[in-house]
Amino acid sequence: MTKIQDFGLGLRVEHYADFEAGAEPALRTQWLEIISENSMVPGGKPLWHLDRIRADYPLVMHGVSMSIGSTAPLDRDYLRDLKALADRLQPGWVSDHLCWTGVDHRNLHDLLPMPYTAAALDHLTMRVHEAQELLQRPLVLENVSSYIRFAADEMSEAEFVAELLRRTGAGLLLDVNNIYVSSRNHGFDPLDYLDRMPAGQIRQIHLAGHEDRGDIVIDTHDHPVRDEVWALYAEAVRRFGLVPTMIERDDHIPPLPELLAELGRARDVATAALKAVPA
Numbered sequence: 001m002t003k004i005q006d007f008g009l010g011l012r013v014e015h016y017a018d019f020e021a022g023a024e025p026a027l028r029t030q031w032l033e034i035i036s037e038n039s040m041v042p043g044g045k046p047l048w049h050l051d052r053i054r055a056d057y058p059l060v061m062h063g064v065s066m067s068i069g070s071t072a073p074l075d076r077d078y079l080r081d082l083k084a085l086a087d088r089l090q091p092g093w094v095s096d097h098l099c100w101t102g103v104d105h106r107n108l109h110d111l112l113p114m115p116y117t118a119a120a121l122d123h124l125t126m127r128v129h130e131a132q133e134l135l136q137r138p139l140v141l142e143n144v145s146s147y148i149r150f151a152a153d154e155m156s157e158a159e160f161v162a163e164l165l166r167r168t169g170a171g172l173l174l175d176v177n178n179i180y181v182s183s184r185n186h187g188f189d190p191l192d193y194l195d196r197m198p199a200g201q202i203r204q205i206h207l208a209g210h211e212d213r214g215d216i217v218i219d220t221h222d223h224p225v226r227d228e229v230w231a232l233y234a235e236a237v238r239r240f241g242l243v244p245t246m247i248e249r250d251d252h253i254p255p256l257p258e259l260l261a262e263l264g265r266a267r268d269v270a271t272a273a274l275k276a277v278p279a
Helices: 013-020 045-054 076-089 118-135 157-168 176-186 190-196 227-240 256-275
Strands: 007-010 031-035 059-062 094-097 100-103 106-112 139-142 171-175 202-207 210-212 217-219 245-247
Touching (some): 007 256, 013 045, 013 256, 118 157, 139 157, 176 202, 176 210, 176 217, 227 256, 245 256
Parallel strands (some): 007 031, 007 245, 059 094, 094 139, 139 171, 171 202, 202 245
Antiparallel strands (some): 100 106, 210 217
16 A cells, blocks of 8 residues: 655645646645545546556545445445555545435435444444455544534544544544534534544544634635644644644635645644654
């Protein structure tokens, strides 16, 4: 598998030409994250572009449709196609979201949170093991942002995530923006959340923008990273060290130089945070 280091970006169609032309300055972006479903095709332009870009940039794969938390049986055809793409690309890892996205294989096109119960933990543990066996590789799971809580919750989100990782050996894609968004919406301490995460299983960090409406915060991925999220990222670096970090932008996508400048800020924040760690 590809070795992934330091800082990357989400690969979006708007920037294909820049990466293919070598317009991105050397070492400013060290790897790229693709949306798995966009390339789970038998051929054509998506794979043609991907093959050209991956000649110069290591890749990781990030999915949005596994629906690992659903009560419907895992979609084995989807997992076989995902494995085929991973075998072709040899990414650093394959990730998806710790959530459910629909019922009866009807995709609701949203990342819906789990109830944080012992029963849900048992259900997820079985399904993560099944997915990892089919993929023949560890799965990396991302914490999602949420706007509601279940009345049946028996534990905090952080406790739930940490216990699932302990049971399955899966990796964690720590989305710092999602922690901030959910902490504001539900009133929990984001630093306590970080403290409960198993440092040895954190494979990647996501940074993104959000919309703050005062009484609710929405994970939009269409704004620059906000100061509060940079501050929480610095706390994550102090706790976990330098974990491969990337910036997600999925709407209002700016020119590549603007994203590279934001990625430069991630480097600066991480460097300052590491210097603040006692020897």
